[in-house]
Amino acid sequence: MASTANPTRDDFAAMLDESLGGAADGGFEGRVVKGTITAIENDKAVIDVGLKSEGRVALREFAMPGQPHGLSVGDEVEVYVDRVENADGEAMLSRDRARREAAWDKLESEFGEGKRVDGVIFGRVKGGFTVDLDGAVAFLPGSQVDIRPVRDVQPLMDIPQPFQILKMDRRRGNIVVSRRAVLEETRAEQRTGLISGLAEGQIIDGVVKNITDYGAFVDLGGIDGLLHVTDMSYKRVNHPNEVINIGDTVKVQIIRINQETQRISLGMKQLESDPWEGVVAKYPVGAKLHGVVTNITEYGAFVELESGIEGLVHVSEMSWTKKNVHPGKIVSTSQEVDVIVLEVDSDKRRISLGLKQAAQNPWEAFADKYPVGSNVEGEVKNATEFGLFIGLDGDVDGMVHMSDIAWGISGEDALALHRKGEQVSAIVLDVDVEKERISLGMKQLEKGAPAAAGSAAAAASSGLKKNDVVTVTILEVRDGGLEVQAGDDGATGFIKRSDLGRDRDEQRPDRFQVGQKLDAMVTGFDRSKKPNFSVKARQLHEEKEAVEQYGSSDAGASLGDILGAALKAKKD
Numbered sequence: 001m002a003s004t005a006n007p008t009r010d011d012f013a014a015m016l017d018e019s020l021g022g023a024a025d026g027g028f029e030g031r032v033v034k035g036t037i038t039a040i041e042n043d044k045a046v047i048d049v050g051l052k053s054e055g056r057v058a059l060r061e062f063a064m065p066g067q068p069h070g071l072s073v074g075d076e077v078e079v080y081v082d083r084v085e086n087a088d089g090e091a092m093l094s095r096d097r098a099r100r101e102a103a104w105d106k107l108e109s110e111f112g113e114g115k116r117v118d119g120v121i122f123g124r125v126k127g128g129f130t131v132d133l134d135g136a137v138a139f140l141p142g143s144q145v146d147i148r149p150v151r152d153v154q155p156l157m158d159i160p161q162p163f164q165i166l167k168m169d170r171r172r173g174n175i176v177v178s179r180r181a182v183l184e185e186t187r188a189e190q191r192t193g194l195i196s197g198l199a200e201g202q203i204i205d206g207v208v209k210n211i212t213d214y215g216a217f218v219d220l221g222g223i224d225g226l227l228h229v230t231d232m233s234y235k236r237v238n239h240p241n242e243v244i245n246i247g248d249t250v251k252v253q254i255i256r257i258n259q260e261t262q263r264i265s266l267g268m269k270q271l272e273s274d275p276w277e278g279v280v281a282k283y284p285v286g287a288k289l290h291g292v293v294t295n296i297t298e299y300g301a302f303v304e305l306e307s308g309i310e311g312l313v314h315v316s317e318m319s320w321t322k323k324n325v326h327p328g329k330i331v332s333t334s335q336e337v338d339v340i341v342l343e344v345d346s347d348k349r350r351i352s353l354g355l356k357q358a359a360q361n362p363w364e365a366f367a368d369k370y371p372v373g374s375n376v377e378g379e380v381k382n383a384t385e386f387g388l389f390i391g392l393d394g395d396v397d398g399m400v401h402m403s404d405i406a407w408g409i410s411g412e413d414a415l416a417l418h419r420k421g422e423q424v425s426a427i428v429l430d431v432d433v434e435k436e437r438i439s440l441g442m443k444q445l446e447k448g449a450p451a452a453a454g455s456a457a458a459a460a461s462s463g464l465k466k467n468d469v470v471t472v473t474i475l476e477v478r479d480g481g482l483e484v485q486a487g488d489d490g491a492t493g494f495i496k497r498s499d500l501g502r503d504r505d506e507q508r509p510d511r512f513q514v515g516q517k518l519d520a521m522v523t524g525f526d527r528s529k530k531p532n533f534s535v536k537a538r539q540l541h542e543e544k545e546a547v548e549q550y551g552s553s554d555a556g557a558s559l560g561d562i563l564g565a566a567l568k569a570k571k572d
Contacts, residue, residue, distance in 0.1 A: 029081055029082070029083060029084055031080070031081055032078055032079070032080050032081075032097075032098045032101055032102065033049050033050075033078070033079065033081055034049070034076055034077070034078055035047040035048055035049035035050075035055075035076070035077060035078075035079055035093070036048050036074065036075070036076055036077075037071060037072070037073055037074060037075045037076075037077060038054060038073065039073060040059070040071065040072075040073060041056075043058060043059050043060070044056045044057060044058055044059060045057050045059055045062070045071055045077075047077065047079060047093055049079065049081065049091060049093065051084055051085075051091045052085075053085060053090050053091055054090065054091065055079070055090055055091035055092060055093035056090065056093070057079060057093050057095045058095075059071065061095035061099075062077070062095050077095065078095075078098045078099075078102070079093040079095050079097075079098045080093065080095075080097030080098040080100075080101060081093060082097065098135075099134060099135025099136075100135040100136050100137075101135075102134075102135065103133055103134045103135035103136035104136055104170055106134070107133060107136055107165065107168065107175065108168070108170065110165070111165045111168055116162040116163065116164055116182055117133055117162070117163055117164075117165060117177070118133070118134070118160055118161070118162055118163070119131040119132055119133040119134070119138065119160070119161070119162075119163050119177065120132045120157075120158055120159065120160055120161075121140060121153070121156055121157045121158070121159070121161075122157065122158060124153075125139070127141060127142060128140050128141040128142045128144075128145075129142070129145070129153065129157075131163060131177055133163070133175065133177070136175060137175070138163070138165075138175035138176065138177045139174070139175065139176050139177070140163070140176075140177050140178070140179065141176070141178075143180070144166075144177070144178035144179060144180045144181070145179055145180065146179065146180055146183065147180055147183050147184060147187070156179075161179065162179075162182050163177040163178065163179055163182060164177060164178045164179075164181040164182050164185075165177055166178050166181070188262070190222060190223070191222075191223050191262050192262070194220070194221070194222050194223040195223065195257060195259070195262055195264070198220070198223075198254055198257060198264070199254065199257075200254050200255065200256060200257055201253065201254065202253070202254045203251060203252070203253050203254075203271065204220055204251075204252060204253075204254065205249060205250070205251055205252075206218035206219055206220045206221075206225065206249070206250060206252055206266070207219045207247065207248070207249055207250075208244050208245065208246050208247060208248045208249075208250060209224060209246070210246065211240050211241060211244070211245075211246055212240070213229075213239065213240075214228065214229055215227050215228040215229045215231075215232075215240060216232075216240050216244055218250060218252060218266055220264070223264065224264070225252070225254070225264035225265065225266040226263065226264065226265055226266060227240075227244075227250075227252060227266040227267070227268065228265065228267075231255065231265075231266065231267035231268060231269055231270070232244070232268050232269060233268065233269050233272075233308070234269050234272065234274065234275050234276075234307070234308030234309075235304070235307045235308045235310075236294050236295060236302065236304070236310060238295075243268075250268065251268070251271065252266040252267060252268055252271075253266065253267050253268075253270045253271055254266060255267045255270065269308075275306060275307065275308035275309050276308070276309065276346060276349050279309065279344060279346050279351070280344050280346050283305065283309075283341050283344055283351060284341065284344075285341050285342065285343065285344065286340065286341060287340070287341045288338060288339070288340055288358060289305055289338070289339055289340075289341065289353075290336065290337075290338055290339075291303040291304055291305045291311070291336070291337060291339060291353075292304050292334060292335070292336055292337075293331050293332065293333055293334065293335045293336075293337060294310060294333065294334075295333070296327050296328045296331065296332075296333060297327070298315075298326070298327075299314065299315055299327075300312050300313050300314040300315045300317075300318070300327055301313050301318070301327045301330075301331050301355075303337060303339055303353055305351070309351070310351070311339065311341070311350075311351035311352065311353040312350070312351070312352060312353065313327075313331075313339060313353045313354065313355045314352065315327050317342065317352075317353070317354040317355060317356055317357070318330045318331070318355045318356060319355070319356050320356045320359070320361060320362050320363075320396075320436075321362060321395045321396060330355075331355070337355060337358075338355075338358040339353040339354060339355055339357075339358055340353065340354045340357035340358050341353060341354075342354045342357070361433065362394040362395060362396045363396060363431065363432075363433045363436050363438070364433050365394050366392065366393065366394050366396055366431060366438065367431040367433055369393070369394075370392075370393070370428050370431075371428070372428050372429065372430060372431065373427065373428060374427070374428045375425060375426075375427055375428075375445070376390075376392055376393070376398070376425070376426055376427070376428060376440070377423065377424070377425050377426075378390040378391045378392045378393075378398070378423070378424065378426070379391045379421060379422070379423055379424075380418055380419065380420050380421060380422045380423075380424060381397055381420070382420060383415060383418060383419070383420055385415075386401065386402055386411075387399050387400050387401045387402050387404075387405075387415070388400045388405065388415070388418055388424075390424060390426060390440060392438065396436075396438060397438070398426070398428075398438035398439065398440040399437070399438065399439060399440065400426055400440045400441060400442050401439070402414055402415050403476075403483060403494070404429070404439075404440070404441035404442060404443055404444065405417070405418070405442050405443055406442065406443045406446070407443045407446055407475070408475070408476070409476075410476065410478070411478075414443075424442060425442070425445055426440035426441060426442045426445065427440065427441050427442075427444045427445055428440060429441045429444075429530075464486060464490070464491060464522050464531050465522065466522055466523065466524055466525075467521060467522060467523075467541075468521065468522045469519055469520070469521045469522075469538055469541070470486045470487065470490075470519070470520065470522065470533075471486075471487070471517055471518070471519055472484035472485060472486050472487075472493070472495075472517065472518060472519075472520050472533055473485050473487075473515065473516070473517050474512055474513065474514050474515060474516045474517075474518070475492065475514065476514065477509050477510070477512055477513070477514060478509060479497075479509060480496065480497055480509075481494055481495050481496040481497045481499070481500065481509060482494070482495045482500070482509060482512060484520070484533060486531070486533075491530065491531055492530065493522075493530050493531035493532055493533050494530070494532060494533070495520060495532075495533045495534060495535060496532075496534075497509060498536070499520075499523070499533070499534035499535060499536045499537065500512075500535050500536065501535055501536055501539070502536050502539055502540070506535075518535060519535070519538055520533035520534055520535050520537075520538055521533065521534050521535075521537040521538040521541060523537050
């Protein structure tokens with residue numbers, strides 16, 4: 001009984017622990033408890049949570065940034081007990097910690113369900129911003145503020161708005177949110193609703209929102225469509241700015257709607273009549289037309305025949321004489337030119353044009369003005385290992401083969417006599433319009449040389465024709481054969497090494513000498529109309545005649561006997 005009437009120190013400790021709800025054991029500390037506001041003093045609220053002393057909490061902890069606290073004496077609030085008693089004997093309470101703990105529980109649940117959360121942007125940090133999620137602080141990266149970069153975020157701060165939680169880690173206290181994800185989801189929902197009201201082929205008005213090098217984005221009333229530069233006009237458009245400007249209201253046709261990507265393709269030219277209809281009848285092959293050069297490329301130039309109709313002049317069809325030259329050195333942009341229609345493909349919307357065909361073929365003009373045998377003058381444009389190229393009237397070149405430069409010397413020595421830029425005279429030996437070749441001769445103009453030697457005229461005047469057997473004089477001995485002349489003043493020609501005899505030993509040019517005479521058969525004429533001779537062909541021809549002449553009467557005779565008899569008869 002004495003012990004009951006006189007409590008011990010342990011009894012007082014137990015009673016105190018009971019009155020504090022276990023606080024003496026630390027049961028209150030680190031917990032969220034309910035308390036009552038007993039007073040509001042200046043910027044703090046005095047709160048009784050059932051401890052032996054009250055605690056004070058700043059009023060700003062009870063309101064969202066920029067919002068009023070709305071507290072009154074007697075209100076019940078939840079606070080976090082940090083310590084039961086500090087050095088001043090007051091309880092240390094925190095509304096922020098209480099809200100944060102409650103917020104984390106709620107946020108974890110909402111994050112697991114993929115729900116949006118409400119928050120307020122209240123501060124700026126490196127790489128982004130801080131967001132208050134009803135007590136929990138989250139990080140908003142700068143790239144997740146909006147769909148497009150935002151220069152000024154101030155209008156978005158201190159305003160309650162939805163966010164999407166991207167990542168959260170309670171142990172580390174990290175939360176990452178995105179405002180952009182919410183906007184994109186909302187916009188996607190809006191786009192789906194707007195697209196459902198559109199149809200391919202529909203004509204609609206829109207406002208040009210943005211312009212790029214490849215086209216323009218047109219606002220169709222909450223949803224954008226792409227107007228590609230190729231669909232702005234049937235005529236060539238180098239840049240969209242040539243046709244439209246930002247802010248313009250334009251009438252467009254919906255060409256295509258991609259339901260998966262929700263992309264809309266628009267067109268303006270589809271509202272115009274197609275200039276390519278009936279183009280085959282309008283531009284027949286061979287027609288001569290007048291147009292304007294609109295674009296120049298490495299492979300040719302585009303010529304506009306009318307608005308929306310362009311044809312390509314390929315580089316190979318630009319000039320008769322200027323080969324392997326960039327088109328920009330032949331024509332210029334905006335230049336007016338005459339062209340000839342070469343081909344029309346209405347399905348592929350292509351017209352092939354010729355620029356050079358609109359002018360006379362210079363080789364035809366040269367052939368008309370300078371027939372075979374005419375004398376010409378020109379400048380040596382180039383010296384090659386096989387001859388000289390001479391610049392002639394009409395911007396064409398003629399070639400003097402090394403064998404037609406001079407008499408009595410080798411072709412190599414004759415080439416060494418002339419230099420690039422030298423003015424020379426020559427005679428026309430042949431003009432091949434189809435192959436665009438002009439053959440010239442210089443030695444034929446030398447004093448004492450047969451006029452137009454080697455030409456068709458010289459061959460005709462000497463009475464030479466194919467299969468004739470004539471006596472020729474060797475003018476020059478070469479590795480490849482012999483340069484010879486028929487008679488004393490006849491046409492010059494050539495006997496190839498293989499035509500010097502039937503046997504290999506007879507086909508050595510070094511066994512012949514200049515001035516030596518021999519019999520040969522005319523086997524034809526080269527492109528310069530110079531005769532070609534053959535000793536081998538003469539031998540075979542004589543052998544054939546001998547067999548035909550003696551073969552039937554001298555039965556049993558050997559071929560050698562027949563040939564011997566034939567040769568003896570011929571000598572007699």
